[in-house]
Amino acid sequence: xxxxxxxxxxxxxxxxxxxxxxxxxxxxxxxxxxxxxxxxxxxxxxxxxxxxxxxxxxxxxxxxxxxxxxxxxxxxxxxxxxxxxxxxxxxxxxxxxxxxxxxxxxxxxxxxxxxxxxxxxxxxxxxxxxxxxxxxxxxxxxxxxxxxxxxxxxxxxxxxxxxxxxxxxxxxxxxxxxxxxxxxxxxxxxxxxxxxxxxxxxxxxxxxxxxxxxxxxxxxxxxxxxxxxxxxxxxxxxxxxxxxxxxxxxxxxxxxxxxxxxxxxxxxxxxxxxxxxxxxxxxxxxxxxxxxxxxxxxxxxxxxxxxxxxxxxxxxxxxxxxxxxxxxxxxxxxxxxxxxxxxxxxxxxxxxxxx
Amino acid sequence: xxxxxxxxxxxxxxxxxxxxxxxxxxxxxxxxxxxxxxxxxxxxxxxxxxxxxxxxxxxxxxxxxxxxxxxxxxxxxxxxxxxxxxxxxxxxxxxxxxxxxxxxxxxxxxxxxxxxxxxxxxxxxxxxxxxxxxxxxxxxxxxxxxxxxxxxxxxxxxxxxxxxxxxxxxxxxxxxxxxxxxxxxxxxxxxxxxxxxxxxxxxxxxxxxxxxxxxxxxxxxxxxxxxxxxxxxxxxxxxxxxxxxxxxxxxxxxxxxxxxxxxxxxxxxxxxxxxxxxxxxxx
Numbered sequence: 001x002x003x004x005x006x007x008x009x010x011x012x013x014x015x016x017x018x019x020x021x022x023x024x025x026x027x028x029x030x031x032x033x034x035x036x037x038x039x040x041x042x043x044x045x046x047x048x049x050x051x052x053x054x055x056x057x058x059x060x061x062x063x064x065x066x067x068x069x070x071x072x073x074x075x076x077x078x079x080x081x082x083x084x085x086x087x088x089x090x091x092x093x094x095x096x097x098x099x100x101x102x103x104x105x106x107x108x109x110x111x112x113x114x115x116x117x118x119x120x121x122x123x124x125x126x127x128x129x130x131x132x133x134x135x136x137x138x139x140x141x142x143x144x145x146x147x148x149x150x151x152x153x154x155x156x157x158x159x160x161x162x163x164x165x166x167x168x169x170x171x172x173x174x175x176x177x178x179x180x181x182x183x184x185x186x187x188x189x190x191x192x193x194x195x196x197x198x199x200x201x202x203x204x205x206x207x208x209x210x211x212x213x214x215x216x217x218x219x220x221x222x223x224x225x226x227x228x229x230x231x232x233x234x235x236x237x238x239x240x241x242x243x244x245x246x247x248x249x250x251x252x253x254x255x256x257x258x259x260x261x262x263x264x265x266x267x268x269x270x271x272x273x274x275x276x277x278x279x280x281x282x283x284x285x286x287x288x289x290x291x292x293x294x295x296x297x298x299x300x301x302x303x304x305x306x307x308x309x310x311x312x313x314x315x316x317x318x319x320x321x322x323x324x325x326x327x328x329x330x331x332x333x334x335x336x337x338x339x340x341x342x343x344x345x346x347x348x349x350x351x352x353x354x355x
Numbered sequence: 356x357x358x359x360x361x362x363x364x365x366x367x368x369x370x371x372x373x374x375x376x377x378x379x380x381x382x383x384x385x386x387x388x389x390x391x392x393x394x395x396x397x398x399x400x401x402x403x404x405x406x407x408x409x410x411x412x413x414x415x416x417x418x419x420x421x422x423x424x425x426x427x428x429x430x431x432x433x434x435x436x437x438x439x440x441x442x443x444x445x446x447x448x449x450x451x452x453x454x455x456x457x458x459x460x461x462x463x464x465x466x467x468x469x470x471x472x473x474x475x476x477x478x479x480x481x482x483x484x485x486x487x488x489x490x491x492x493x494x495x496x497x498x499x500x501x502x503x504x505x506x507x508x509x510x511x512x513x514x515x516x517x518x519x520x521x522x523x524x525x526x527x528x529x530x531x532x533x534x535x536x537x538x539x540x541x542x543x544x545x546x547x548x549x550x551x552x553x554x555x556x557x558x559x560x561x562x563x564x565x566x567x568x569x570x571x572x573x574x575x576x577x578x579x580x581x582x583x584x585x586x587x588x589x590x591x592x593x594x595x596x597x598x599x600x601x602x603x604x605x606x607x608x609x610x611x612x613x614x615x616x617x618x619x620x621x622x623x624x625x626x627x628x629x630x631x632x633x634x635x636x637x638x
Contacts, residue, residue, distance in 0.1 A: 093532070
């Protein structure tokens with residue numbers, strides 16, 4: 001028997017009525033989230049990621065499709081009867097309750113024996129590093145502490161899955177990075193499935209086992225962070241994750257002729273769009289030899305960024321290519337504005353996307 | 356100079372309070388202990404028996420007023436809370452329209468509104484007369500001059516003062532905290548009881564204060580909608596002042612009413628102060 005997935009969405013659609021017109025926020029999503037996985041739903045605002053999560057939590061009912069938790073159909077089960085808990089954007093802590101009462105809320109609702117509540121809440125506050133602050137009110141705490149209360153309040157119930165809706169959005173950069181590592185540690189410690197909604201690609205890449213990149217109510221690509229970054233499946237993913245160059249043209253015989261140069265696109269013919277990451281490109285003054293993609297261009301802008309330089313290079317057809325070059329050795333060999341240069345990269349670093 | 360600025364800025368309000376509150380109160384306190392009559396004048400005799408006399412004569416009206424005020428306050432709470440809840444959570448984009456409708460009656464004078472209820476509810480008026488002519492009500496049926504009419508009038512007149520503070524406190528409740536409670540296994544009813552209700556109690560507290568005090572002291576509703584058996588203490592004070600010109604009795608009654616309300620408010624605030632309310636709700 002195959003192991004049951006923690007969460008399964010089967011052809012889930014969510015429609016809203018807006019000014020008398022039916023709008024599809026989620027246009028049909030099918031995905032499986034494995035037990036113990038750190039799974040991210042990544043996409044720009046309005047892509048349907050939060051709606052998808054709210055359907056898993058039970059706050060929204062799908063217009064079509066089925067939501068399963070551990071194989072069990074919960075599509076029409078209200079949130080208070082679902083074995084998942086949520087960490088809300090901006091936390092939604094109960095302002096009239098102490099930290100202790102906030103964390104104990106779920107256990108009390110489930111009529112857990114008093115002694116067990118005491119023990120589990122104590123343990124959980126230990127894990128999120130809030131022991132000794134049980135009597136505080138949420139408004140007396142910093143953003144990072146409130147965040148950890150919200151996490152403890154959900155995790156203390158030992159849910160089958162924890163849903164996190166942009167939980168780090170309200171924190172400043174330093175704290176956010178610290179919390180990313182903290183979240184990953186806690187997830188390993190408790191071994192619970194995490195479903196993480198974010199619009200921040202670096203957050204998703206840092207923490208996730210797998211990422212579903214969403215756009216306009218659909219999943220564009222579902223893969224591990226490395227694959228999402230290295231092999232974006234669509235132009236949208238290439239553009240949304242990191243910086244990416246898109247080169248369009250018509251390929252013939254596995255080669256795309258481009259402004260006096262050539263881009264290798266194995267096994268492709270006809271109109272094609274090729275993506276290549278800026279850090280994969282080498283800049284040289286002479287035309288490189290060997291079996292590589294190489295296109296000529298003119299340096300339009302050089303930006304010094306400390307650990308690396310960023311070049312904007314104009315190609316003959318007007319397209320602009322971004323190139324990152326590490327300042328690993330010395331920066332005297334960098335090209336200057338107006339220089340004619342060659343850009344080259346290995347064939348395996350560029351991908352033909354879409355069609 | 357800079358340190359004095361806040362006090363100087365507060366000076367007008369202090370002057371307002373002392374001239375229009377402290378001075379009249381002191382004058383009234385003095386009158387309540389005087390004896391005499393309107394023709395020969397009143398003289399200070401420290402006659403504390405004024406209080407005893409007033410109380411022994413008018414205690415039924417005094418306690419009736421407190422009872423009517425309490426009844427009307429409970430009725431306002433029962434009607435007002437759901438209304439405030441509905442506007443705050445279901446009002447959507449038309450919230451301000453509903454609030455405006457709530458305040459619309461204030462564009463007409465309070466006395467006029469009460470009198471028009473008198474017309475509407477009169478024994479052979481638009482409502483009862485029509486129903487009687489259709490044979491739906493017995494000919495002797497009447498609404499006016501009953502406890503019901505007076506309490507209903509009080510309820511009608513102060514309802515917005517109950518709804519508005521409750522609305523304000525409900526409006527500040529983050530709907531996501533309700534979702535969070537449901538996510539943590541609370542049913543809709545439990546989420547309301549443990550999150551929404553406790554968070555709205557400061558509004559309920561304010562609403563009760565803002566309605567119970569004026570409703571208890573009001574003379575207009577009892578006069579217009581009530582009968583001889585519904586006289587409230589406000590009517591007595593008015594009559595003593597304006598008709599009987601018995602200023603000491605009227606002042607003594609006013610002070611007694613004020614003292615009772617103040618003690619009531621104090622006990623109420625002590626027992627149900629917002630901090631205590633929230634503490635209790637968190638359990």
